[in-house]
Amino acid sequence: MHYRLPHPGQGILSPAPAIYSSQPTTLPSAFSIMLPQDPTWHMDTGASSHLNFNASNLSTIFDKRLFPYVHLGDGKSIPITNTGHSIIPSHQRLLHLYNVLVTPNIIKNLIYVRQFTRDNNCTIEFDSFGFFVKDYLTRRILFRCDSLGDLYPVTKMSTSPIAFLSTSASMWHQYLGYPGDQVLCSLVSSRFISCNKVKTSHICHTCQLGKHVKLPIHSSDSIIEHHFDIVHSDLWTSPIISSSGFKYYC
Structure with missing residues (x-):
């Protein structure tokens, strides 16, 4: 769904190119008849604001309208009844949806991707099976949502970030090639890795x-006088005796 918003103090922007112009049904009727309303949030790269059909889904309600209505892709407009804020919890931190416009005539709740990434200092990576939301600075996964259909809904988050968080310091010690404690502490303080389990002695x-x-x-x-007249080599001790009974090797 594509639409454009009027800016405060300005006239209504020219409508976006028609997308559903072939449908003769009036817009509010079409939205109420085509499909039932879905309370799930959906990522939308074409939206120009967050949209929600029910103010009760928001954590903060302003009881005022920032804009009178929004334009849809076919030139029609739908009224805005309220404005508020909402949040999306993740395993790392809360992600904010600021200035959500409430309009009862939509059937999908939309997240304006550009505003979402800007307000939460994060990135979104889409693929054929869903999307990742990652911290912009550390590239740490905030959450993952899988998608089986044509849209990208914010559904039940994948459990992979939980496993990521619960990794102990001893496991990171093995994963990263056995660095010292000072290196691990530096990585944790810089938020490149996370450890929920206390390192066991x-x-x-x-x-x-x-x-x-x-x-x-x-x-x-x-x-x-010639190459290889003298060969320097290290003599190592093997923790396991070889099949021939040797304990040292070069």
Whole structure:
């Protein structure tokens, strides 16, 4: 659905190109007859404001109208009865819908994508199966909604962000290639990763094997005349004895 809003103090904008001009039915009747009203929010890149058909769906109600009506794509207009704010909860933080226009003649509640991303400092990535809402700075997933139809409804959020949040520091330690505690603390403080589980005090066996102190390499006075006259190599201790009974390897 495409429409244009009048700006305060200005005349009504010229209507957008007709989309449903072939329908002879008057607009309010068409909206009330075609489909039942759906309380679900839908992402809409063509909208120019948030729209909701029922003021009771909003968290804050102004009891006033910012605009008298909105224009639809076929040149018709529908009245605005109220204005308010709403919120969308996510696993990370609340996402705000500011200045939602209430108009009883719509059948789908619409989220103006541009305003949503600007007000919440986030991005929206659409794909064939749904969309992601991500924090703009950290690229952290705020929520994911799957879509099986032609629209992008804000439905029951995927459980993947919950798993993302519940990752412990020890799991991040393994995922990121065994960095030290100082590096992990820096990533958490910079909000690149999130940890809900307190790190348990344990000794990382991999770090013991891979990060133990090596003997220093001393300078050599050897003089060679041809390549490979002298080969320098490290002697390592294997934690597991080989099938031939060897414990050391080069």
